[in-house]
Amino acid sequence: MAADDKPFESVWTRPRRQREQLSREQIVAEAVRLLDIEGLEALSMRRLGTRLGAGATSLYRHVANKDELIELVVDEVYGELTVPEPGDPANWRATIESCAYSVRAMVLRHPWVAVVLGQVGLAYLGPNVIRLSERMLAVVEGAGFAVEESDRVMSTVLAYVIGMATSEAAYLSMLARSGRTEQELMESLQPSAEEAMRDHPRVRESQSAMRGRDPEQLREANFDYGLQRMLDGLAVRLEHLATG
Incomplete structure (x- = not known):
C-alpha cells in the first residue's frame, strides 16, 4: 500500500x-x-x-x-460544555456569549486541554465536539450568516476564547505552584512594579486604575471586554449582510 x-x-x-x-x-x-x-x-x-x-x-x-x-x-x-438549543434567532448574541463563557470555564478547570488542542487531529470526530459544533453552527446560521461564513464565525469566536483562557490558565497554574493567592502575589510584586514603571507614566496610570480591584473579577472583565467587542463586530457584519 x-x-x-x-x-x-x-x-x-x-x-x-x-x-x-x-x-x-x-x-x-x-x-x-x-x-x-x-x-x-x-x-x-x-x-x-x-x-x-x-x-x-x-x-x-x-x-x-x-x-x-x-x-x-x-x-x-x-462534553462539559453547555450550548443552548437554537431558539429565537434574535438572541444569537446571548447564546454565543453563554457558550464562550462555558468554554472558558472548561479550560480553567482543565488547564492541560489548551496544550493539546492543536494536536488532536481527528478529535473533531468526537461526539461531544460534533454536538457543540452542530448547535453553534445552528445559532450562527439562524442569526443570518451563510453556511460557509458560519464556520468561520464559530472558529473565530473559539480562537479568541481558547486563546484568552489559555493565558489565564497558565497564569493560574503558575499561581498554584507558588502557593500564593492572587492578592498576595500582586502585593509582593508591587514595589518592583512601581520601580519598573517609574519612567513610564501611561503604564503607571493604567496599573494605578486597577489597583485594589478583585483580581478574579478583573480577569473576567478583561475576557468579557474582548468578547463583547468581537460580538459587536459580528453584529455590524450582520447588518451589512442584511442591507446587501
Missing part, C-alpha cells in the same frame, strides 16, 4: 471493543483525573494503567497509543 493510501489512524475510526472488564469510559475518566491533578507531563499509558490497577496492555485494547487517549480526553471535557 502506498503511503498516500494509508488510512488516517484515529480512535474514532476504529470499532469499539465490547464486554471488556476495563471500559473505555473508566480509562478516560481516570486519565482526566490524572491530568487535572498532575498535568500533561504525568500522563503515560503505564502510569494510567497503574492508577486503574491494570497493565498497560489492558489499555491498549481500547486505545492504540497516547495520541488516541488525548483524542478521547479532549472530547470528554468538551
